[in-house]
Amino acid sequence: MPTAKSTRRRKSHWLLRPLKWLLWLIAFSVLWVLVYAVVPPPVTFTMLADRNGITKDWTSLSDIDRNMVRAVIAAEDGKFCSHSGFDTEAIEEAIERNARGKRLRGGSTISQQTAKNVFLWQGSGWTRYVRKVPEVWFTFLIETIWGKRRIMEVYLNVAETGIGTYGVEAGARRYFKKGAAKLTPREAARIAAILPLPRKREAVSPSGFTRRYGNTIAARIGQVRRDGLDACVYD
Numbered sequence: 001m002p003t004a005k006s007t008r009r010r011k012s013h014w015l016l017r018p019l020k021w022l023l024w025l026i027a028f029s030v031l032w033v034l035v036y037a038v039v040p041p042p043v044t045f046t047m048l049a050d051r052n053g054i055t056k057d058w059t060s061l062s063d064i065d066r067n068m069v070r071a072v073i074a075a076e077d078g079k080f081c082s083h084s085g086f087d088t089e090a091i092e093e094a095i096e097r098n099a100r101g102k103r104l105r106g107g108s109t110i111s112q113q114t115a116k117n118v119f120l121w122q123g124s125g126w127t128r129y130v131r132k133v134p135e136v137w138f139t140f141l142i143e144t145i146w147g148k149r150r151i152m153e154v155y156l157n158v159a160e161t162g163i164g165t166y167g168v169e170a171g172a173r174r175y176f177k178k179g180a181a182k183l184t185p186r187e188a189a190r191i192a193a194i195l196p197l198p199r200k201r202e203a204v205s206p207s208g209f210t211r212r213y214g215n216t217i218a219a220r221i222g223q224v225r226r227d228g229l230d231a232c233v234y235d
Helices: 004-036 043-050 066-076 088-099 110-119 126-146 148-158 168-176 187-192 208-227
Strands: 160-161
Touching: 004 110, 004 126, 043 208, 066 148, 066 187, 066 208, 088 148, 088 168, 088 187, 110 126, 148 168, 160 168, 160 187, 168 187
Parallel strands: none
Antiparallel strands: none
16 A cells, blocks of 8 residues: 555656756757857758758858848837847737738747747647747747847848748849848848748739838838947847
């Protein structure tokens, strides 16, 4: 017959096991982020799942035209330099907009998108909501460990920029036959315009919404420059 003491010990063991797993997961995630603070992420889950293959070319931020940085800030995250990973105002606006039945729109920052692209999965339906918890954690980690410049550098190298194409260097060569260091403001704006739907939008000779959106981003590049909204990337 098991004694009361042995029964309590077994219960304690089963209660501690999930805690140990959680601590191991936390330690692994921190180590993972630390490694990628200095080592380019070799591949992401999105890339592995891409049936069209992978075309990418890791490029240092210093070899990417500054207007490309300004373009993605103008298009994706105007408060990139001022928030700590999350734009609560944008999230609230996205929730209200979606609740009114308008065009579905997320409130994710560049930091959140980087965390998702590098460490997690894209997902659809309920899996997107499951992803949100680890996304918050990894966003906190990269903001704390990497800093803004590294986040921007990684984002511009892993973001999908076309069918089977990842990073702005591969995107620039695919669409404009030149490296990301030589992009004009308009070309940078067009790449930024296709980021939300890179498999459906055209960076070359765009039409309709994509063309109008690209023109809007091109105009906002000047505002990003004047207001120093990209200052944290180059300090």
